[in-house]
Structures are given as structure tokens and as C-alpha cells.
Amino acid sequence: MRSFQPKWIIYHVLVGGFVLLLLYPVVWLLMSSFKVSEQIFLTADHLIPDPFILENYVQGWKGFGGYSFGVFIKNTAVFVFITLIGHLISSALIAFGFARLKFAGRGFWFAVMIVTLMLPYEVVMIPQYIIFSQLGWLNSLKPLVVPAYFGHPFFIFLLVQFIRTIPRELDEAATIDGCNTFQIFYRIILPLITPALATAAIFSFYWTWDNLLGPVLYLNSPSKYTVSMALNMFLSNETVSNWGAMFAMSIVSLIPVFVVFFIFQRYVVEGIATSGLKS
Template sequence: MKKPKWWIYHILVGGFAILMLYPVIWLLMSSFKPSETIFVTAQSLIPDPWVFNNFAQGWEGIGGNSFGVFIKNTVVLVFFTMVGQVISSAVIAFGFARLEFFGKSFWFAIMMVTLMLPYEVVMIPQYIIFAKLGWLDSIKPIAVPAYFGHPFFIFLLVQFIRTIPRELDEAATIDGCNTFKIFYKIILPLIRPALATAAIFSFYWTWDNLLGPVLYLNSPDKYTVSMALNMFLSNETVSNWGAMFAMSIVTLIPVFVIFFLFQRHVVEGISTSGLKG
């Protein structure tokens, strides 16, 4: 059986790409439409007329806070959460992959079990704990737990570290390196692809997180972009769909930029190729 010609292949791949990107294209086109015509069945994909005021209305924000405030709050939350998850997960993964201690397999199994627990199971106990600590209406309940590791990132990094030959650790020990130096000078530089993957996923998950901020943030000036977008919808008055879609496009820009800049690191990190030679 002959292979299909290259142009047939590209037509099929292009068709599937358009199909997958259609929701984003529809969102982009809808951000330039009047709110009352967005969900009209007879309305075409191309806006008629083009409404550029949706972006201005959306940027004005809600509750006296511009959308820039919500973006700043989200960037701060993403930064502290991402740094905490990546650093702590790397340290914990090094312990599981390289160190020997009592109950190592047991604790690793417990860690994996927490990965399979639905968030709804721990949501109420965590809320009670943070309420007693007086952390409500702040980013602490979201950012501080990140410094105790993330099960998925720990598992990813453990698998990556296990592909690194132990002979490097032994050689470093002979040269006088202690455990910390082995981790800092040998392991960390070699697991940079996996660290980049963890950082990118942490960015995505925190940027899109709605449930956490809704639970713990009460003041409008501390809202994240996900909460701000939700505030454009109203059960009592007419929802401003145009402004919401316009700001949705704005919030998607960092996601696309990060993906296109670091997609190579995502592939390298997930493949856990380790050392080649």
C-alpha cells in the first residue's frame, strides 16, 4: 500500500488543526461582536458590525478595579505557587530517588494515593485549617501548600532522576561532595527539562484555577483573572458576554506565549530521556 501523498497528509492535519482550534477562533470572533448577537444562530462567524469597545469595557474591570489588577494578582499567585511547587517537588523527588530511609516505599505509595484523591475530599478540612490560621482572604491557602510538593511533579521528577546513573553520585562523593552538593551540582542541572515541564504545568494550572480563589478570596481587589471573568456573568442583569470574551482572549495570550516558547521543554521533560551516550 502506497503512502498518501504529502499534500493529502497536510490537508488532513490542517483540517484537524482547524477543528481543534475552532473554539478559540469562535471566542476571538465573538469578542468583537455585540453581546446581544453572540448567541444568535443566524449570526455568522465574522462579526458584523465589528465592536472594539468590548476590550475597553472589559479592561475597566469590576468593583472599581481594572482588569490589570486581576492580572497582577494572578501573576503574583502564579509566581509564588510555581516556585514553591518546583523547588519542593525537586527536593522530595531527590529523596525518593536517591536516598534510603525507613518506610521509603510506604511513603511513596502514600504520596501517590494523594495524587488520586479528588480535591473535594480535602477541600473542607483544608478550609477549616486555614480559617483557624486566619489565612482567609489571602493567597496563603493557595501558595503555602505549594511549598510541600505536588504529587504529580514529584512522580515526574523521580522517574527522571532514576534515569541518571548513580555512578555520577559516587564520583561526586569521592570528590568530597555531600548529599546537598550532589543534589545541587549534579542532579539539578541534569533534570532541567523535567523542572521546566513542572514549571509550565504549574503555571497553566494556577493561571486557570478558579475553585481555590473562589474559596479563599473575598475582596474584589484580590481577585484573580478566573474570578474576574466569572464576575462578568450575572443572574440578575444582562451578562456582558462581549467584555468577558474580550478579556478571555487577553488572558489566553500568556498561555499561548508560554506554550510556544517552551513546548520543546515539555516534550523533553515528559519523555524522561535522562542521559544519552
């Protein structure tokens, strides 16, 4: 009888309607990828393609400059993997230092790190470009991946809060057993912060995969373009934009995002909501 209560019905109707509202842009994008490019916006109010074509996917996958879209996906995958590893390693080590080690000015430097969360990228964009230009790192992945190995403020904050929930008695017991500081981190802390690391990895994947401004600044050769840059190349201010091919490759680029989300979505909740130890 509980399943037929009015509150239950109203709740699910509202939630279902909200889900449809959120999914409609994605469905519209998918359907538009099968339309003739010239008719996409002329028939924007019609969801079903008429005629239904696959040519947009063929043209989009051909890419441009002699490079197929598969090259751009591979470049992005390499970019994401290297950046993700840097974020996890550096952020975990820095977070352990803030949460467990005592050093002069720890509170001050932690506050400075938190302040950088509110610092827009546009503020440091030009100084960083000048530095990387002088180092000769332009048109390479170095300006995009090297900073990841110096920690990410959001991930550091997340991991610090997670580590603080782990009882210090575990550290003391490990010290009695002869573990040094690094062994405590590697053997005790690191296994317990796996949910938080998984959360950081998911966010790092999303933010890096969608990153457009960074690659646009530092990458000049089409052979090194990422997915976001390749999608942008389908648009033109001088000739007719190939909206169909761009929408088709947008769907292709969304596949890894959806796969990662559906496989690892539970880690997002665990990493943010759970404590370091479970009873």
C-alpha cells in the same frame, strides 16, 4: 516524488482538518469578542462580526469595583509566580529523597504519594478550609500558595522517574570528591533535571493560571481577585451578563498562555520523553 505520494497528502489533509477543528472554538471566541454582546448568540453561526466593535475590550478592561482588569492580571501573575517557585523547589527536593536516599518505609510513602494523585480536590477541600480558617488565613494568598511548598504529587513522580535515569556513578564520584548529600543534589542532580523542571514549571503555570475553585474559596476582596474570578464576575444571574466583555478579557487572559506555550513547548517533550543524560 515522495512529497506527492497519496499517503502524504491524506495524512496532511487529515491533520490539517483536525487542527482546524481544534482551533475553531478559539477563533469563534476571538470573533465574538468583537460583536455586540446582545448579538453574540443570535449570530453564533456567523463568524465575521457585523458590526465590528472594540467596545467590549474597553468595557472589559475597566473591570469592576473600581479595579481594572490589569489589577487582576497582576494578582494572578503574583499567585502563579509564588506557586510555581514552591512547586519546583519542594518537588525537586522530595523527588531527590525518594530517588536517591534510603530511609525506612520509602516504598510505602512513595505509594501513598502516588495514591494522592487519584484523590479529588473536593475530598480535601472542606478540611483544608477549616484548617486555614482557624489559622486566620482567609482572604489571602496563603491558603493557595503555602501548600505548593510541600510538593505536588504529579511533579514529584515525574522528577523521581527522571532522576532514576541518572547513573549513580555520578553521585559516587561526587562523594569521593567530598560532596555531601545536598551538594550532590545541587551540583549534580539539579542541573541534569532541568528539562523535567521546565515541564513541571509549564504545567504549574497552566494549572495555577486557570485555577478558579481555590481563589473562589479563599479570596473575598475584589482587590485580590485573580483573572479566573474576574471573568466569572462578568456573568450574572440577576441582570444581563456582559458576554462581550467576558469574551474580550478571555482573549486577553489567553495571551500569556499562548506565549508560554510557543516559547517552552519543546521542554514538555524533553522533560517527559528524554533521559537524564544524553549521549
